[in-house]
């Protein structure tokens with residue numbers, strides 16, 4: 468008997484269009500994007516400056532409105548939700564990691580990690596908490612405040628904070644942009660581990676071919692369109708594709 472594994476799609480965009488401004492001042496940031504992000508996969512979004520990467524991520528995450536098209540997260544069409552429903556969906560099903568770590572300075576690492584769940588009135592599952600702390604290697608730093616942690620450790624706290632609520636998807640915007648290359652490599656390795664070991668789905672915007680090479684798949688934007696993709700990327704394959712796009 469053969470078994471087939473169905474790949475579930477965590478996030479889907481159809482005909483995604485975003486126009487900023489009107490008339491002569493209109494900027495067509497996204498021009499009709501169809502893309503799916505498989506569950507338990509790590510995808511990077513790349514492209515030249517101004518190609519629409521941040522706009523795409525903000526529209527996929529429900530942080531910005533779309534001009535046309537649909538976005539679904541975990542089977543829920545977010546483009547049809549009102550503000551209150553959207554806030555709830557983001558809180559329950561979406562995790563974020565930003566370039567600036569966005570930790571609260573007066574809270575310890577552990578309190579920062581638990582905060583989003585507490586705000587949502589949920590308890591952290593202790594077994595999951597322990598696994599996440601092991602995955603990101605923070606066991607001996609839980610009582611430290613952000614100012615007592617290195618940049619890489621602070622970003623690992625932000626990764627743990629995103630993982631702990633088991634979101635449908637984590638959106639990461641240049642998560643290694645403020646880190647030196649060694650700390651950046653550590654954070655990326657932890658992101659990849661969270662996909663492999665915890666079954667997390669991650670979508671990351673980056674400018675860095677080395678960072679993108681930690682992903683399972685890289686999709687490339689140019690002028691608001693999805694123009695190419697690379698599976699199981701190497702830094703060189705990513706660089707070659709980027710150079711071809713910029714030529």
Ligand SMILES: Nc1ncnc2c1ncn2[C@@H]1O[C@H](COP(=O)(O)OP(=O)(O)OP(=O)(O)O)[C@@H](O)[C@H]1O
Pocket residue numbers: 487488494495496514515516517518519520521522523
């Ligand atoms: N709020 C806004 N109002 C008007 N135009 C905008 C706005 N935000 C982005 N744009 C324009 O939309 C296009 C896509 O921008 P976006 O920031 O998504 O690109 P990007 O690929 O993330 O760029 P970068 O790599 O430089 O961060 C650009 O032409 C940009 O100038």
